[in-house]
Amino acid sequence: MNLTLRIWRQPNADAEGQMVTYQVADVSGDMSFLEMLDILNEDLILRGEEPVAFDHDCREGICGSCGMVINGQAHGPERTTACQLHMRHFADGDVIDIEPWRAGAFPVVKDLVVDRSAFDRIIQAGGYITAPTGTAPDAHAVPVPKPDADTAFENATCIGCGACVAACPNGSAMLFTSAKINHLNVLPQGQPERESRVLNMITTMDEAGFGGCTNTGECAAACPKGIPLASIAKMNREFLRATRKAGR
Template sequence: MKLTLRVWRQQNADAPGAMSTYEVDGISKDMSFLEMLDTLNEELIVKGDDPVAFDHDCREGICGACSLVINGDAHGPERTTTCQLHMRSFKDGDTIDIEPWRAAAFPVVKDLVVDRTAFDRIIQSGGYISAPTGSAPDAHATPVPKPDADFAFEHAECIGCGACVAACPNGSAMLFTSAKVNHLNVLPQGAPERESRVLDMVGQMDHEGFGGCTLTGECATACPKGIPLFSITHMNKEWLRANRKDKRTAS
């Protein structure tokens, strides 16, 4: 396959960026999207040019490191992560636009790499449970009803890639935050911090400068892990409940 790539190039956080056009040839349909970018970078390095910086780690679709908005879609046309997107989703001669996640809370570090530590700070503000240290508790010591376990697992699937923020027209982190809140709030292990968790995590989310939710549903459509839009509904319910109880921890 021969492709034309239009890639966002930006030297650093403060430099202005622009789309640069590159031609790549000899792309196999079986390559992943990241392998296609590797091919481009090998050519750029040989030519003495600066390779395109992009985030990647496991390349198995489970770590949440890869990003990229491909032709306007977070993680590209397939409902998966960019590393699991294959070039068979494109045609020979296609022009592909590659841009970084766009959000005020995700500043560009270089080219296609953005700083997602805002997500880490949201997790730090409440995405944990209080657990005794020492020996592991007996596996059946705390019974969890099957529907609750399923609900928790569904939300625990979130890999924190940020595609929800990238896809949302408001740059909102509601789907990410709700996945993390719901995952722990439904379980008995998460019960001690149930109220403070949702209040503090939503508070931190707002503090980071993410937008609000207008229920466009773009986040759930883009999510490679299929976190449902109703995750946000459920978090709203938790937030309103916690706000009534007003048990905010002094932090």
């Protein structure tokens, strides 16, 4: 199929960006979205032009590196990552808009690449547990109730791609932060930092300049890993609990 792409081109963080139109020919439906961009980039390099910069790593949908807003939707029309989005979901002659994640806390580095170190700072603020060094403990030494294990695992599937922030009309990082907090807060291993984790991670999230949550649900709808909106309610409950305890 032949496609028209309108891609956000921005040479560096300080430059003004703009949408630039490109044509891509002979795209196979079996290609992933990133492979389609590879074809475009090979073509651009042959023509002596600057290739389109975009983040990618595993291309298996598990690393969270890739991410772009395709036709106004984070990761495109399918509920998966851009690398796992296949071109069969598009038709010959389609015009596809490709933009970077847009958030004040995610400044554009170049073209479709954004700086997501705000997420790293949130993780540094509480996304860890206190564990003794030395030999690894027995796997069954700490019993975890099945429902807790399920909740922890559901939230732990977050790959930190940032689609929630990109999709949120307010540029809020509540879904990401809640997934990371809930993942550790429901487990026995996460108990020593249960209160400080939620307080510190939310403070860091706010300081990074993310927006506030207005419960639109756009984040959960865009999340390639299916983190539910209920995670945010659970984080709010943990926050209220920690605030009460901190007051004592």
